[in-house]
Amino acid sequence: MIGPIPPKRLSKDFDWSLLGSAVLLSVISLTEIYSSTMTQSSDNFFLRQLAWVAVGILFLFVLAAIDYHLISEHIPWLYVLALGVLVYTLVFGHRVSGSKSWVALGKIQFQPSELVKMVVVVALARYFSDLRASRYMTLMQIGKACVISLVPMGLVALQPDLGTALTYLPPIAVGLFVRGIRPAALLSLLLGFVLLLPVSWIVLKPYQKERIMTFLDPERDPLGKGYQVAQSKIAIGSGGLLGKGLFRGSQNQLGFLPTRHTDFIFSVIGEELGFVGVIASLGLLTFIIFRSIYNAQTARDNLGLFIAMGIVGTLFFHLIVNVGMVIGFLPTTGIPLPFLSYGGSSVLTAFIALGLVMSVRRCRYVN
Amino acid sequence: MRQRDELELLRWRISFVGYVIAAVLLTLVFGFWNAQIIQSGYYQLRAEQNRIREIPLRAPRGRIYDRDHRILAGNRPSYNIILIRENSPHTIEQTAAMLSAGIGMSKEELLERINRKRREPKFRPIVLKDDVSVGDIAFVRARRYELPEITVEYQPRRRYLENEIAAHAMGYVGEITEAELAIPEFVNFKSGDQVGKAGLEREYNRVLVGKDGFKRVIVNSFGREMGKLEEEPAIPGNDLVTTLDLDLQNAAEDCFAGLRPECMKAGDHSGAVVALDPRTGEVLALVSRPAFDPNAFATRITAADWNSLITDPRKPLQNRAIQSHFSPGSVFKVFMAAAGLEAGTLNPLRTVFCPGYATFYGHTFACDKHEGHGTLSLHNAIVNSCNVFFYNVGKELGIERISRYATMMGLGRKSGIDLPNEDAGIIPSSEWKQRVFKAKWYEGETISVAIGQGYVGVTPIQAAWAMGGLTTGGRLKQPHFVVPQQLKKLGFEAREIIEEDYPIQESTVEIVGKAMWGVVNEGGTGINAKIEGFEVGGKTGTAQVASKQANLKGKEYRDNAWFVGFAPYRNPEIVVAVFTENGGWGAEAAAPVAHAVLETYYKKKTGQFENKNTTIAQK
Numbered sequence: 001m002i003g004p005i006p007p008k009r010l011s012k013d014f015d016w017s018l019l020g021s022a023v024l025l026s027v028i029s030l031t032e033i034y035s036s037t038m039t040q041s042s043d044n045f046f047l048r049q050l051a052w053v054a055v056g057i058l059f060l061f062v063l064a065a066i067d068y069h070l071i072s073e074h075i076p077w078l079y080v081l082a083l084g085v086l087v088y089t090l091v092f093g094h095r096v097s098g099s100k101s102w103v104a105l106g107k108i109q110f111q112p113s114e115l116v117k118m119v120v121v122v123a124l125a126r127y128f129s130d131l132r133a134s135r136y137m138t139l140m141q142i143g144k145a146c147v148i149s150l151v152p153m154g155l156v157a158l159q160p161d162l163g164t165a166l167t168y169l170p171p172i173a174v175g176l177f178v179r180g181i182r183p184a185a186l187l188s189l190l191l192g193f194v195l196l197l198p199v200s201w202i203v204l205k206p207y208q209k210e211r212i213m214t215f216l217d218p219e220r221d222p223l224g225k226g227y228q229v230a231q232s233k234i235a236i237g238s239g240g241l242l243g244k245g246l247f248r249g250s251q252n253q254l255g256f257l258p259t260r261h262t263d264f265i266f267s268v269i270g271e272e273l274g275f276v277g278v279i280a281s282l283g284l285l286t287f288i289i290f291r292s293i294y295n296a297q298t299a300r301d302n303l304g305l306f307i308a309m310g311i312v313g314t315l316f317f318h319l320i321v322n323v324g325m326v327i328g329f330l331p332t333t334g335i336p337l338p339f340l341s342y343g344g345s346s347v348l349t350a351f352i353a354l355g356l357v358m359s360v361r362r363c364r365y366v367n
Numbered sequence: 368m369r370q371r372d373e374l375e376l377l378r379w380r381i382s383f384v385g386y387v388i389a390a391v392l393l394t395l396v397f398g399f400w401n402a403q404i405i406q407s408g409y410y411q412l413r414a415e416q417n418r419i420r421e422i423p424l425r426a427p428r429g430r431i432y433d434r435d436h437r438i439l440a441g442n443r444p445s446y447n448i449i450l451i452r453e454n455s456p457h458t459i460e461q462t463a464a465m466l467s468a469g470i471g472m473s474k475e476e477l478l479e480r481i482n483r484k485r486r487e488p489k490f491r492p493i494v495l496k497d498d499v500s501v502g503d504i505a506f507v508r509a510r511r512y513e514l515p516e517i518t519v520e521y522q523p524r525r526r527y528l529e530n531e532i533a534a535h536a537m538g539y540v541g542e543i544t545e546a547e548l549a550i551p552e553f554v555n556f557k558s559g560d561q562v563g564k565a566g567l568e569r570e571y572n573r574v575l576v577g578k579d580g581f582k583r584v585i586v587n588s589f590g591r592e593m594g595k596l597e598e599e600p601a602i603p604g605n606d607l608v609t610t611l612d613l614d615l616q617n618a619a620e621d622c623f624a625g626l627r628p629e630c631m632k633a634g635d636h637s638g639a640v641v642a643l644d645p646r647t648g649e650v651l652a653l654v655s656r657p658a659f660d661p662n663a664f665a666t667r668i669t670a671a672d673w674n675s676l677i678t679d680p681r682k683p684l685q686n687r688a689i690q691s692h693f694s695p696g697s698v699f700k701v702f703m704a705a706a707g708l709e710a711g712t713l714n715p716l717r718t719v720f721c722p723g724y725a726t727f728y729g730h731t732f733a734c735d736k737h738e739g740h741g742t743l744s745l746h747n748a749i750v751n752s753c754n755v756f757f758y759n760v761g762k763e764l765g766i767e768r769i770s771r772y773a774t775m776m777g778l779g780r781k782s783g784i785d786l787p788n789e790d791a792g793i794i795p796s797s798e799w800k801q802r803v804f805k806a807k808w809y810e811g812e813t814i815s816v817a818i819g820q821g822y823v824g825v826t827p828i829q830a831a832w833a834m835g836g837l838t839t840g841g842r843l844k845q846p847h848f849v850v851p852q853q854l855k856k857l858g859f860e861a862r863e864i865i866e867e868d869y870p871i872q873e874s875t876v877e878i879v880g881k882a883m884w885g886v887v888n889e890g891g892t893g894i895n896a897k898i899e900g901f902e903v904g905g906k907t908g909t910a911q912v913a914s915k916q917a918n919l920k921g922k923e924y925r926d927n928a929w930f931v932g933f934a935p936y937r938n939p940e941i942v943v944a945v946f947t948e949n950g951g952w953g954a955e956a957a958a959p960v961a962h963a964v965l966e967t968y969y970k971k972k973t974g975q976f977e978n979k980n981t982t983i984a985q986k
Contacts, residue, residue, distance in 0.1 A: 227456035237414075239407075240404070250418040279399075312388075320391055
């Protein structure tokens, strides 16, 4: 076991490329949030998002400056605190579109389920890294790892916010795979998941079932969910190679796109900035993900490795579910796109995730 | 396991995760490539269809005025709820289900409407509910987001006079049918258009109809217009000024509505009135009773209303003034007299003794006055409407000459009035009977024809037209509501008014005219039509509906009453034909109606007319 080493000076080994990517994404995000909400005079989404980005960058610097081992040491009580917040949300949170997932802190409202995700990532990383080196995990170990992520996930699912609950799966999935899981165990987990499907079908709310049915058969569409995806595809497709130009997307400006500054922000990018804008945005996100993978591989220890990989899993899952939705590959879920979608909790979480990755990087071996 | 080995293993697994992520991202990129590069054209079109909406701008029909520019048929604003299936986010079943309760129509009813137009292009609006209430409009406007495929369109609608005034002359409008769309006249029309279906609306549809315009607008997802791309304004139809005189029309309508005490015997009866200016052929009034409310057609008429109209035994849709022929009864006698005088078979000084009956070919034919008229001159025979005199006139003329002269004088053929589906009436001849009944003419039948019974059938318009021709010296002017000059000025083709002059001696016109003056002014059957100072002439008719032998009782077997009057009796300016179905005596049930019309005309002419508040139009 290699003990903690004192971190180098922050400025010396700071990953400017990661921050640069995040800032560029934020610029795209702010521009398109402005574009998609400029006709709504009631709320200044642009300024609020700008404030959140600023706060996010601040958090990023703080976390990058802190040694991640320090966070890991404090994770048990942080984890308990997180569960407490989730329980508090369940009891005192207020309901937005059917889910009790918001709490107010003074004037600021946020979704604890987003931030708690990072606590779970670090908690899982700590658990995985503490395990004795072996090719595969034992069933007991798998079970314990599952408990760590499934308890908060269950609390989120109870809100009920199944979409966000699902985003708790990638860190454990990636963690289990990297830590080592026997093909048989993997199969039984998958089997268990499949067997759970009919059960979850009973648990699902009618609107959730409708979303899935709509995805399977877009023509079937009483709530207009297929309509949303159809409009999203029209927006993206009509953007063409270079897009219709900033502030000139008819689907966006005339309101044909649903929840366009949050879940469907990528459709706005596709329409106004075209394939070029899509590739640029996806490229920046991809860069962040692969840079994080690289940082995981070069991490000083397993703790850093698992933290980075947990974040990779989370970011990638958000990306694939959101972008897959706007292009019509996946059913409609209210999962935000990191760095791009409007939403304080989402942006803050993304920057915190990036801060953790930087912290991991700063402690790496340098040959 | 050594730590270094473990690290290698973990790194390898991480790389594997990286490959999976890369593969998935490539799939996504392919998705965007496909949508934005390969299928971009398709989606651009869809986006355009989304934001651009073509809104029809309905052109109002031209107004129809009476001769004094009073509106007979105007327009009022109205709104329809329409469905545009193109780009609809819903199936038609879903749309119908979401809409039905809010606008008070059953889902089945809505689906039926949609399915009727199923094969039409999807961008063409389907009218789901016509002439909707403010509440319906509010319901639709409030659901622009949920139901973007449903909108409200403006459509001016016809407004006619209240109380069925001039209903048959105006006719009515309705949605164009599939059958109509197939004929060349309607080549520029499309499904959903309103066209004239009857009356002047039908006859002058091409003039009255406007040209719909459209505008292409940018709409947002709520259907709200955000900007205009292009607009072709609607061109309203041409207004028509008709020859109808609303005051005369009202006078006649009032009689049949039972509003005038002097003509209570006509009240509530079926019947018809036609008033013409014989000098020009202008139609001054045209009434048919029972009538219908053309306003009911301006909105889509309900199936129940339509059924009750077409199954009503009194046939309210039938324009009795031009589409039905009836035995003219004694009215025919004046034409017999003229024919006899012209043919030379009737000596103007001829007298006949009437014992109350006459026997021809072994059959006895009665006179209305059972005790007989005694010895009668032609003048007195007309004044007293003696059958026996005219049995002889008819017998001496023979059916062929009767037929020839009657036809020449305008009976048994269409007058050519500018209304659709005019009936020709019947003036029988032996050739006609052979053609229609494949039977030979019996001389005895001529005797009945002589007094306007038997096969003879005359429409009220013919009665007025022919009487006008006879009393103006053999000049038949084609009856019309619209003068051709007006149409030409508007740039339409128009046929000239046909004028037929048939040969007739001035003496004949004078004898017959004077006799008819006597009918009204010498204590004859037309006394009820007398107007001080206006020299009214006329002839009553009381035509049997059922033969006397059948001895049938009941209102529907009562005689049909006629009166055809004109004034002044020399060079008349107006001729009025009144027909009252089952009215009984022409003197009681028809002459007072003619009086009402003639009196109104005379008062207007002499400046004594004032609009009393008793007309049906003002009720």
